[in-house]
Amino acid sequence: xxxxxxxxxxxxxxxxxxxxxxxxxxxxxxxxxxxxxxxxxxxxxxxxxxxxxxxxxxxxxxxxxxxxxxxxxxxxxxxxxxxxxxxxxxxxxxxxxxxxxxxxxxxxxxxxxxxxxxxxxxxxxxxxxxxxxxxxxxxxxxxxxxxxxxxxxxxxxxxxxxxxxxxxxxxxxxxx
Numbered sequence: 001x002x003x004x005x006x007x008x009x010x011x012x013x014x015x016x017x018x019x020x021x022x023x024x025x026x027x028x029x030x031x032x033x034x035x036x037x038x039x040x041x042x043x044x045x046x047x048x049x050x051x052x053x054x055x056x057x058x059x060x061x062x063x064x065x066x067x068x069x070x071x072x073x074x075x076x077x078x079x080x081x082x083x084x085x086x087x088x089x090x091x092x093x094x095x096x097x098x099x100x101x102x103x104x105x106x107x108x109x110x111x112x113x114x115x116x117x118x119x120x121x122x123x124x125x126x127x128x129x130x131x132x133x134x135x136x137x138x139x140x141x142x143x144x145x146x147x148x149x150x151x152x153x154x155x156x157x158x159x160x161x162x163x164x165x166x167x168x169x170x171x172x173x174x175x176x
Contacts, residue, residue, distance in 0.1 A: 005095070006095060009090060009093065009095070012090055013087065013090040013091060016083055016086045016087035016090055017087045019083045019086075019087075020080060020083040020084050020086075020087050023076060023079045023080040023083055024080050026076050026079075027073060027076035027077055027080055030047060030050070030069070030072055030073050030076055031073055033046070033047045034047070034069045034073065037058060037065075041055070041058055041059065042055070044057075044058035044065065047069070047072070050072055052068065052072075052128070052139045052140040052141075053139055053140055054068060054069070054139055056137045056139070057131070057132075057135065057137050057139050060135050060137055061131075061135055064131045064134075064135060067127065067131065068124075068127075068128055068131065068139070071120070071123075071124035071127065071128070072124075074120060074124075075117065075120060075121060075124065078113065078116060078117045078120065079117065081113065082110060082113050082114060082117065085106060085109065085110050085113065086110060089103065089106050089107075089110075099162060099165045099166050099169055100166065101163075101166055103162060104159050104162035104163045104166060105159075107155055107156075107158055107159035107162055108156060108159035108160075108163075110155050110159075111152045111153070111154075111155035111156035111158075111159055112152070112156070114148050114151050114152035114155060115148070115149065115152040115156075117148050117152075118145070118146070118148035118149045118152060121145060121148065125141065128141070129141075
């Protein structure tokens with residue numbers, strides 16, 4: 001019989017894998033739309049899973065269009081990688097011994113990767129705003145999410161708590 005924690009972690013593992021697949025599909029769709037837009041500029045009207053209207057930018061300045069699409073694809077790849085790390089962590093998590101150095105290190109790395117997403121999204125947001133102002137074409141907003149900074153901090157703090165828990169566990173094992 002599974003405990004409530006095991007059931008919750010199973011649901012979270014399934015959701016993490018679903019999020020990973022979703023972001024991989026988003027990334028693939030954006031790469032396909034990006035490549036196809038060079039053969040058919042109308043494809044820039046419907047870039048997969050973006051709120052930006054890039055058709056006019058594609059017509060006005062292809063270099064700006066390439067920069068914006070590079071940011072979008074990079075962010076999709078970064079999201080995919082974070083969800084891959086989360087899904088893999090949940091898949092390999094040993095509930096009999098959850099406090100391990102590997103788990104703490106993985107959590108710390110996920111926190112740093114989330115900080116990277118925040119940095120790239122903030123740079124992308126400023127760059128898109130500058131390109132829009134410089135070209136006179138309003139493309140919309142990337143909606144740089146400051147929540148990533150908050151979430152990165154929380155995950156990093158949890159990783160530090162895990163590290164401290166491991167230290168205490170190791171001290172107790174040495175004492176006995």
